[in-house]
Amino acid sequence: MRSIxxxxxxxxxxxxxxxxxxxxxxxIYIAGLSSTYVALQNIRESASGLSKNVFLYLFTTGGxxxxxxxxxxxxxxxxxGIIFGFDAINSEKNSGNLSRILSQPIYRDSIINxxxxxxxxxxxxxxxxxxxxxxxxxxxxxxxxPTSEEILRIFFFIFICIFYGGFWMGLSxxxxxxxxxxxxxxxxxxxxxxxxxxxxxxxxxxxxxxxVSPESASVADQLRNYTIEHSISRIxxxxxxxxxxxxxxxxxxxxxxxxxxxxxxxxxxIQSGQMLLNPLSIGQSLIQVWPxxxxxVALAIICFAISYIIFMRQEIRST
Amino acid sequence: xSDNNNIIIAKDxxxxxxxxxxxxxxxxxxxxxxxxxxxxPNGAGxxxxxxxxxxxxxxxxxxxxxxxxxxxxxxxxxxxxTGYLPEKVGFYDDMTAKSNLTYTAELNNIPYxxxxxxxxxxxxxxxxxxxxxxxxxxxxxxxxxxxxxxxVLIKDPQLVIFDEPTEGLDLKVANQILQTIxxxxxxxxxxxxxxxxxxxxxxxxxxxxxxLSRGKLIGEGNVENLGRNLFGGGKYRIELELEKVTGEIIExxxxxxxxxxxxxxxxxxxxxxxxxxxxxxSRLIANEGILxxxxxxxxxxLEEIYLKYFKEE
Numbered sequence: 060m061r062s063i064x065x066x067x068x069x070x071x072x073x074x075x076x077x078x079x080x081x082x083x084x085x086x087i088y089i090a091g092l093s094s095t096y097v098a099l100q101n102i103r104e105s106a107s108g109l110s111k112n113v114f115l116y117l118f119t120t121g122g123x124x125x126x127x128x129x130x131x132x133x134x135x136x137x138x139x140g141i142i143f144g145f146d147a148i149n150s151e152k153n154s155g156n157l158s159r160i161l162s163q164p165i166y167r168d169s170i171i172n173x174x175x176x177x178x179x180x181x182x183x184x185x186x187x188x189x190x191x192x193x194x195x196x197x198x199x200x201x202x203x204x205p206t207s208e209e210i211l212r213i214f215f216f217i218f219i220c221i222f223y224g225g226f227w228m229g230l231s232x233x234x235x236x237x238x239x240x241x242x243x244x245x246x247x248x249x250x251x252x253x254x255x256x257x258x259x260x261x262x263x264x265x266x267x268x269x270x271v272s273p274e275s276a277s278v279a280d281q282l283r284n285y286t287i288e289h290s291i292s293r294i295x296x297x298x299x300x301x302x303x304x305x306x307x308x309x310x311x312x313x314x315x316x317x318x319x320x321x322x323x324x325x326x327x328x329i330q331s332g333q334m335l336l337n338p339l340s341i342g343q344s345l346i347q348v349w350p351x352x353x354x355x356v357a358l359a360i361i362c363f364a365i366s367y368i369i370f371m372r373q374e375i376r377s378t
Numbered sequence: 379x380s381d382n383n384n385i386i387i388a389k390d391x392x393x394x395x396x397x398x399x400x401x402x403x404x405x406x407x408x409x410x411x412x413x414x415x416x417x418x419p420n421g422a423g424x425x426x427x428x429x430x431x432x433x434x435x436x437x438x439x440x441x442x443x444x445x446x447x448x449x450x451x452x453x454x455x456x457x458x459x460t461g462y463l464p465e466k467v468g469f470y471d472d473m474t475a476k477s478n479l480t481y482t483a484e485l486n487n488i489p490y491x492x493x494x495x496x497x498x499x500x501x502x503x504x505x506x507x508x509x510x511x512x513x514x515x516x517x518x519x520x521x522x523x524x525x526x527x528x529x530v531l532i533k534d535p536q537l538v539i540f541d542e543p544t545e546g547l548d549l550k551v552a553n554q555i556l557q558t559i560x561x562x563x564x565x566x567x568x569x570x571x572x573x574x575x576x577x578x579x580x581x582x583x584x585x586x587x588x589x590l591s592r593g594k595l596i597g598e599g600n601v602e603n604l605g606r607n608l609f610g611g612g613k614y615r616i617e618l619e620l621e622k623v624t625g626e627i628i629e630x631x632x633x634x635x636x637x638x639x640x641x642x643x644x645x646x647x648x649x650x651x652x653x654x655x656x657x658x659x660s661r662l663i664a665n666e667g668i669l670x671x672x673x674x675x676x677x678x679x680l681e682e683i684y685l686k687y688f689k690e691e
Contacts, residue, residue: 065484073470155468159529162432162462163485164454374435376425376464 062165066173067180074181079142083135084185090131091189092196097122099200111338112310114205115212117197118190119308128193129304132186133297136220137252139185140227143178145245147171148235148370157375171370175232175363182224187217208341212307215345219307222356223300227252229362236370255295263291296358303351310338385410385537385569386431390440393426393593400426402593403440410536413563413570415584417577423593424573425465428539431571432462445536458486461530465542467522471515475506475525478514479532486533500528504558520551527558538562539571544579552576556583616649616656619672620663623647627666634658 074080098120102113121127148171151157161167190213198204205213230251234244267273267288271280292298339347386408393401401423408414416424429435430442433453441448447455469478476497483493501507504524509517517525523543530538543559544552560583562568574580580587581601589597589604597604620627623645631640636653649659656675663670 061487062485065481069481151468154471155464155466156470157468158464158466159462159468159482159526160485161434162457162460162464163482164457164487164533165485166454374429376429 062169063173063176066165066169067177070174070177071180074143074177080181083139083142087131087135087139087185087189088192090135091128091193094121094125094128094131095193095196097125098127099197102201112206112209113201113203114194114197114209115308115310117193117201118213118216119305129308132220133301133304134256136182136186136224136300137227137256137297139182140178140224140229141231141245141248141252143181144175144228144231145235145248146241147174147178147232148366149239149244150235150241152375153239153241161375167371168367171232171236171367175228178228178232179221179225182228183217183221186220186224190217211341212310212344215341216304216307219300219303219348219352219355222352222359223296225359226296226355226362229359229366233362233366233369236366236373256297259295259298260292263288266291296355299351299354303348303355306339306344306348310340310344383409385445386442386571388427388431388440388442391427391430391437391442392439393423393430393435394438400593401430401437404590404593404595406588406595406598408569408571411563411567411569412586413559413572413584415580415587416571416573416590417575417580417587418590419575421592422590424590425541426593427590428462428541428571428573431539432457432460458533459536461533461535461538463523463526463530463538463540463543465545467526467529469514469517469522469525469529472513474511474513475501475517475528476510478525479529482529482532488532496532497528500531503531503562504528520547520554523547523551523555524558527555531562535568537569537571539573541573542575543572544574544576552579559583614651614654615676616651616659617672617674617676618647618649618659618663618670620645620647621669621671627663627668630662630666631659634662 095117098117101120101122102116118128121130148157151160151170157170160170194205194213227248231244231248234247235241238244238247267284270287271284273281273284275281275284293302345352384407386406388404388406391401391404391406392399404423404427406427416427418424426435427442430437431444431449433449433456436450441450443449444456445459449456469475470481473481479497479500480493483496484490488496497510498507501510504527506521506524506528509521514522514525540559543555547555556579559570559572563570570583572580572584584601586600587598587604588595623642628640628642628647631637631647631649634649634651634655635658636655637649637651639650641648641650649655654675656673659673660670
């Protein structure tokens with residue numbers, strides 16, 4: 060345990076003093092503060108129409124030009140995870156440090172555990188700090204304090220973000236364990252991110268259209284098309300994360316947005332005023348996102364576990 | 379092989395990767411306080427033996443013990459008393475020499491209060507005191523190697539394993555490193571296991587060597603004895619090139635004092651002897667009225683022994 064802490068402290072110091080940390084922090088702060096500014100404008104404009112969970116609108120409201128904070132964070136979390144993990148092991152191997160460190164009286168897993176924990180801590184600090192800054196600005200600007208339920212939702216949001224980042228970090232650490240070159244590990248991780256984020260929805264749409272034509276007049280067929288597309292999209296942790304944070308931070312109707320059947324059936328009724336939406340309680344929201352949450356946590360654990368096993372079995376030579 | 383006098387004992391040690399046997403039934407004992415050289419070409423299994431000694435890879439069969447601890451079952455105990463300097467030693471370039479050593483000290487559980495004193499002590503041994511607060515990225519290869527020695531000394535090791543300690547260094551720096559090894563061995567009674575290709579340098583510091591080939595220990599002992607066994611006895615070999623070689627002159631050479639053997643190759647003779655008898659040989663040849671066109675003497679050199687072993691394989 061002591062050696063894990065030693066590695067953890069050293070890695071944490073490295074992260075905080077690195078340029079990549081400063082650049083990422085600056086990017087996230089700029090994106091977060093810009094989206095907060097837009098959100099505040101919109102909240103002020105439609106203040107009368109917003110009766111419940113006003114505080115959460117800070118994170119979910121975007122403008123015509125700038126998207127909402129949760130859209131920004133969906134892009135940035137995988138990047139942070141990848142950047143803090145892609146060279147965790149192979150750079151140490153290539154520099155000759157790993158052989159020297161492994162010859163010290165420590166268990167081998169102290170290295171990978173310490174590195175992963177330091178990465179997760181850094182990610183948590185980045186996310187938590189921007190969320191708290193936005194909350195502070197929101198509190199000061201809109202003058203409405205968050206309810207205890209809103210605070211809980213924000214904490215769960217941070218928790219999901221950390222595990223989602225943990226998945227990407229675990230994946231990039233896995234590549235850093237199995238690939239010798241740091242360039243190869245970062246490119247592979249980014250390629251997977253691009254595929255899951257941008258190409259999978261296109262592929263899902265193409266497959267759904269091939270199975271059931273979207274031109275079909277039947278509502279049942281259109282629903283089937285939508286369900287197929289959505290099911291395939293859910294292979295991607297990015298989709299699961301988007302669904303989870305939408306349900307958590309949009310208590311009013313967020314659950315409908317992530318359920319294709321309910322969405323199709325309810326959309327016109329909501330639009331025509333035939334159906335009134337009631338916000339979900341925190342408990343109900345958590346029940347809704349439980350499957351997504353479990354899968355994200357499981358993926359993070361699986362990725363790290365595979366890296367751990369491979370690293371423990373690897374023979375480390377200095378040449 | 380008495381366990382009390384030996385710091386490393388390998389018994390029937392073998393290592394297989396898939397079906398490829400890298401270390402084949404190795405039996406080796408390294409005495410406490412000695413400097414032992416492990417020689418062999420690339421792929422001979424030297425690094426694998428070192429990794430098994432440190433508990434960084436498991437043997438397929440047999441065992442290796444360091445200071446009485448089984449390297450496979452008690453790797454932490456072994457690593458606590460063993461310093462290892464890999465061939466390509468790496469440090470955190472963006473950290474100072476002091477910070478790198480502090481990190482190593484922390485990994486070795488050296489109490490925080492003792493660390494600065496310990497660092498000053500080891501940096502003084504390797505003459506890097508002035509560079510203590512310098513970033514490692516500004517260090518030359520020789521300085522990094524010296525810092526590597528400081529790094530292994532921080533834990534007060536009983537045994538130090540160096541993989542190619544002088545590789546890539548100029549002769550002056552290589553000699554400095556070897557001198558440091560000799561001094562540490564003498565002053566602190568640290569046992570050294572050196573693995574190297576630079577045989578002339580190894581001969582300077584290693585009284586005893588082991589020659590590994592395809593995972594097998596094909597020769598072991600002090601350099602003089604290895605030469606004696608290999609070249610049929612005699613410490614010196616005097617090569618003569620004569621105008622004509624007769625049976626009579628061979629017999630007369632054999633009768634000279636300290637001559638062990640005389641071998642004939644074309645019109646060249648090789649006189650194997652225990653003493654430098656070039657004067658006696660010159661006198662004898664001159665008395666016989668034979669013209670001698672060349673005479674030179676070779677002492678057992680590790681390089682020759684090494685080449686001879688691999689030639690005979």
